[in-house]
Amino acid sequence: MFKKQLLFIGIMTFGLLSYGQNSSKAKTLLDDVYTKAMSYDNIYIDFKSTLENTEANLKQETNGNVTISGNKYMLDYLGAQQLNDGKKVYTIVPENEEVTIEDINEDNNIVTPSKMLTFYRTGHNYEWDILQNVGGRKIQYVKLTPIDSNTEIKSILLGVDVQTKHIYKLIQTGENSTKTSITVNSFKTNQSLSNTLFTFNEKKYEDKGYYIIRN
Template sequence: MIKKSILFITLFTVGLFSYGQNSDKAKALLDEVYNKVQSYDNIYIDFQSTLENTEADLKQETNGNVTLDGEKYLLNYFGAKQMYDGNKVYTVVPENEEVTIEDVNEDNDNVSPSKMLTFYKTGHNYQWDILQNVGGRKIQYVKLIPIDSNTEIKSVLLGVDTQTKHIYKLIQTGNNGTKTTITVNSFKTNQPISSTLFTFDEKKYEDKGYYIIRN
């Protein structure tokens, strides 16, 4: 019995040590990604997004793109446009001919465009996951488990290109079974951008007859 107890304790200790090493490896890789992102003046990402929920028989696919400059962003997604100028979020929906102007919701569990490449820095436990070969590129996955048990997000898988240290894929799984997958098709940095790219022209939409909603 004593020998079995010693064996169990040894295996348990080795398991904890291995888990700690994997967690440290995962964090170290994400630190490299973070430092790489922070080194760019701006980033342009063209992506494909899939939203799935098997129980609800839901599957939506779309392409989009986003330009990131610090906290500011311009997102084109599902035929709509969303912009954050550092002060307000502006969402333009041409189909409904309406514009929504609102403050940033810091309590929102969803990953906002401005946080898409840096949200993992805090609030998560990290696990080293699988390595995939995608067209000759080595994509290392890291699993993120939110520390806050009240969040609507169950886990996030981040696929990192081990050579460029850029995020290639994000797979977010919600507690309700909804899975959101974002795959990066193109990742460009330090692009020439207009000084008015993140300036919202409200009059332009008023002249078009758009309904302006202020929250």
């Protein structure tokens, strides 16, 4: 009986040590990703987004791109533009000829483009996951599980290019079985940007007859 208990304790201890090492490896990799991202003046990402729910027989694919510089960004996605100038967020929808102006949302559970490369640093438990070979590139996945049990996000898989330390893929699974994935098609850094890229010109849209909504 004593030997069985000792064996059980040994297995449990080995499991805890392995989990701790895996968690530590995952955190170290994500710290490397963060350090690399913060070393750039700006980042341009061209991506493919896929929304999938097998229970509802739903699958939608959309392309988009985003330019990020510090806490500012310009996002082109789903036929609309979203601009964050560091103070306000402007959502421009040409189809509806309207612009919505809002304060920046500080909700930590919302992954905005400005937090796309940093959101994983807080509020999650880390776990070392699978390694994939994608076109000769080694993509190491880290599984993130939200610490907050009230969130609608069940888990996030973050795929990191082992060589460049750039994020290649993000797969988010919701409590309702909806899976959202973002795959990076192109990742460019330190681009030459217009001085007005992150500046919203309200008069330009007023002259076009756009309806301005202030929230």
